[in-house]
Amino acid sequence: MHAIVCEGAGGPEVLSWVDDAPAPPARAGWLRIAVRWTAVNRADLLQRQGYYPPPPGASPLLGLEAAGVVLEAAGPFAVGDEVMALLPGGGYASEVVVDPRHVLPVPGAIGLQSAGGLMETFLTAYLNLTLLGELEAGQRVLVHGESGGVGTAALQWANRLGAEVWTTASGAKLERCRALGATRALDYRLEDFATELELAGGADLILDCLGARYLEPNLRALRTHGRLIVIGLQGGRKAELDLLTLLQGRKQILGSTLRTLADERKADLVSRFRDEVWPLLDRGELAVVVERSFPLRCAAAAHAHLASGAGVGKILLEV
Ligand SMILES: NC(=O)c1ccc[n+]([C@@H]2O[C@H](COP(=O)([O-])OP(=O)(O)OC[C@H]3O[C@@H](n4cnc5c(N)ncnc54)[C@H](OP(=O)(O)O)[C@@H]3O)[C@@H](O)[C@H]2O)c1
Numbered sequence: 001m002h003a004i005v006c007e008g009a010g011g012p013e014v015l016s017w018v019d020d021a022p023a024p025p026a027r028a029g030w031l032r033i034a035v036r037w038t039a040v041n042r043a044d045l046l047q048r049q050g051y052y053p054p055p056p057g058a059s060p061l062l063g064l065e066a067a068g069v070v071l072e073a074a075g076p077f078a079v080g081d082e083v084m085a086l087l088p089g090g091g092y093a094s095e096v097v098v099d100p101r102h103v104l105p106v107p108g109a110i111g112l113q114s115a116g117g118l119m120e121t122f123l124t125a126y127l128n129l130t131l132l133g134e135l136e137a138g139q140r141v142l143v144h145g146e147s148g149g150v151g152t153a154a155l156q157w158a159n160r161l162g163a164e165v166w167t168t169a170s171g172a173k174l175e176r177c178r179a180l181g182a183t184r185a186l187d188y189r190l191e192d193f194a195t196e197l198e199l200a201g202g203a204d205l206i207l208d209c210l211g212a213r214y215l216e217p218n219l220r221a222l223r224t225h226g227r228l229i230v231i232g233l234q235g236g237r238k239a240e241l242d243l244l245t246l247l248q249g250r251k252q253i254l255g256s257t258l259r260t261l262a263d264e265r266k267a268d269l270v271s272r273f274r275d276e277v278w279p280l281l282d283r284g285e286l287a288v289v290v291e292r293s294f295p296l297r298c299a300a301a302a303h304a305h306l307a308s309g310a311g312v313g314k315i316l317l318e319v
Pocket of ligand 1: 040041042043120121124144145146147148149150151168169170171173188209210230231232233234256257258259306309310313
């Protein structure tokens with residue numbers, strides 16, 4: 001099969017196209033999918049740099065999601081079905097073998113292309129906002145990095161839940177965030193989000209991908225009983241924490257990663273997502289926001305584009 005492999009760890013130039021990668025071995029009860037589309041996630045950049053090794057048993061290839069056509073049937077799926085899959089790795093390749101419990105049909109209004117960038121971001125939004133964050137109608141949520149793949153999915157899902165969505169982004173992207181439904185879009189380069197939120201009474205939930213850099217202002221921005229969920233460490237791993245802030249405000253901090261969830265937990269997550277979110281995608285009431293697409297062969301350019309921060313939404317790869 002063809003695939004993108006990493007020749008060592010480093011910049012986008014270590015990504016190399018191969019025509020003769022070994023196809024993933026069959027597994028009893030699992031599906032084989034001919035991948036048509038996959039997408040770039042920030043985690044791929046970290047894995048390429050050598051900072052985020054795949055979990056045990058996962059493919060060493062990059063790629064956390066894929067959409068394609070079933071080649072070997074399993075579970076409820078038949079040969080020829082158009083499906084999308086959540087993967088622990090391996091999406092930058094023409095074939096993947098995957099647990100059918102981590103697979104869903106391509107929603108009608110989404111189509112195969114955009115489905116290639118749906119699973120990782122929408123499942124992250126659903127897991128963290130609904131299942132862990134318990135976000136409810138009328139609550140206020142702050143989503144950092146709203147213009148990213150996860151951010152654009154989280155904004156739409158939080159809106160759909162009836163929450164008031166605040167967001168941080170930069171420059172021209174703020175307008176896109178407002179157009180997608182953000183009540184307040186703050187420029188993190190110019191505005192102090194914590195002070196703005198304190199003045200407005202605080203947030204019930206914060207979805208954070210900055211980690212250490214935003215720990216103190218995030219805790220300040222939360223109202224009593226607020227929850228902070230850390231899903232990324234773009235702003236560092238280590239920070240000082242005044243525990244009194246937690247105690248007095250009865251606040252909670254949670255950390256979460258989708259990739260390392262046990263297979264059973266992922267299956268449960270995908271099943272709940274199918275009941276609650278998939279129908280809205282099928283009817284076109286939620287959409288994958290696509291920045292642009294590249295041929296898989298140009299994965300290095302796609303990585304450089306994501307790293308540049310230029311653009312809003314998902315970067316797709318045509319396999
Ligand atoms: N834990 C999990 O399960 C999980 C799953 C998926 C993703 N993630 C994490 O979630 C984050 C987003 O992933 P992604 O694939 O959506 O990446 P992405 O498309 O590159 O989005 C990253 C976002 O971060 C924003 N950002 C950068 N500096 C910021 C700052 N100081 N304040 C506020 N926002 C800032 C960027 O906005 P500008 O371009 O305006 O700077 C951009 O919108 C990553 O950290 C990723 O590792 C975690």
